Amino acid sequence: MKILIAEDDRITLKMLTHHLERWGHTVLTADDGERAWELLNRHQDIFLLITDWMMPRMNGLQLCRLVRGLKRDRHIHIIMLSAKEEKSDLLEGMEAGADAFIHKPLNLMEFKAQLRVAERITRLEAKLSERFRDLQKAHEELQHDLEAAGKIQRSLLPDRTPNIRGVQPAWAFQSCEAVAGDMLNIFYLDEHRMGMYILDVSGHGVQAALLSVSLSRVLTPFAQYGGILKRRLNHPPYYEIPDVIEVAKTLNRRFPVMEQSGQFFTFLYGILDLACGRFRFVRAGHPGPLFVSHKTIQTFEDGGGPPIGIFDDPNYEAEEIEMHSGDYLIAYTDGLVETANEAGALFGDSKLMQLLKYCAYPGAETAIADILSHVKRFAGKKPFDDDMSMVGFTLD
Structure with missing residues (x-):
């Protein structure tokens, strides 16, 4: 020495x-x-x-x-x-x-x-x-692994501009950590129908992300991969598309709340009939979507059903919207309205509604981008406490 x-x-x-x-x-x-x-x-x-x-x-x-x-x-x-x-x-x-x-x-x-x-x-x-150096090294390796896992998770998100006839899709995904408990997608079910879902797993971090990734595999629109949104048949047209209520109930059976972690998730899933513009959706404990038609904003506060996995045999109700050219719809996770600023105030539903009302967005893509920008400015330097996602579309 x-x-x-x-x-x-x-x-x-x-x-x-x-x-x-x-x-x-x-x-x-x-x-x-x-x-x-x-x-x-x-x-x-x-x-x-x-x-x-x-x-x-x-x-x-x-x-x-x-x-x-x-x-x-x-x-x-x-x-x-x-x-x-x-x-x-x-x-x-x-x-x-x-x-x-x-x-x-x-x-x-x-x-x-x-x-x-x-x-x-x-x-x-x-x-x-x-020991501190060893822990620091392990932490750096773990962080590197989490960042890699985050990239894999983000690769499961839809293309930036999915090509769907007669529809202009849009989405935003903001995780509060390297990996997220939110997941969303918007896709063709067949040439006549488009599917869209958004979900929010309780909790944060790796545990929530693992479940959200598992759900994205189950919610694939490709029947050959064992998804629940499209089932194989042995006769023409060789597939069938289950109703939104059936999808919610299937998820509820497959993903009961975990006793150790208490994990569950909220879920919104809808099917758009591309021919007539009818959007039929179900929500399980999830915030209702925002439907904008000719500057009129419609919200859905009642109805739906409990989060997935909470009860053995819950009752889910479907809701329908008749959409026309120029109408748009946005679904979001609660992390959006529950974003807090440095003073502890929440962004809230009222600010979200004010943006939709006074900004008169021409469609979902512009609305989602501007809403995300406003929420980030509202939060300031305060880190996000929850994942925040939006998905929607405008009807041509």
Whole structure:
């Protein structure tokens, strides 16, 4: 262990150096505080400073304060030598940064005992530093893995501009962590029908993301991949598209609330008949969509059913909207309206409705982009507490 002694008394300095070197330590010496400070800055591997209180040019208290101001990964243990015995003096030394005191004239047994304490503290700190570095490395690796998982999850989202005849789809996805519990999609079911869903798994982070990814696999519109939105048949047209209520009930059977985690999810799923513009949807504990027609905003606050997985055999109700050219619809997760700013106020349903009413957006794409921008400005520097997603479409 490399030790620095700052002592202007030559006899004390020589005695301490002799014993410390005999006990196997590397010793640096200084006869005043300024010289000691120079050595401390030159040698980054000093673990212990033994300093006298009274020294020329810079005393022990001043040296202690400078040492405690150093930005180093490891703690420098400080033993202060002094003939002072008043409690107020000891307190002043401790406040300056000293870890221990040895009274003059020196008692070799006391000095050796304090040295052992310093060695023990130094070894413990070295172990803690090593463990901290290991934890830091593990954290970085975990963060890297989470970011990779987030990229995989985002790859499950729809194309930025899905090509659906007669429809202008739009969506936004904002996770509060590397991975999210929200998931959405908008897609062709067949040449006559379009499907759209959005879901929000309770909780955040990896556990919620794992369930949302599993759900995205189940909610595929491709019958050959075992999805529940489109079933295979053995006769023409070789598939059938289950009603929205049946989809919700199937999910409820397959994904009961987990006893250990208590996880469940809210869900909105709708089917648009591309020929007549009828949008039939079901919602399970999910906020109702916003339907805008000729600057008139329709909300859906009642109806629906409980979140998926809460009850064994819940009752779900379907709702329908007759859409015409220029009408648009937006579904969202509750993280949107529950976004808080730095003062703790929520964005809320009222601000969302004001935007739709006064901005007179021409369609879902413009509305979703502008709403997201307003929510981010509202939150300011405060990080998002929840995932936030929107999906919708405008009828040509």
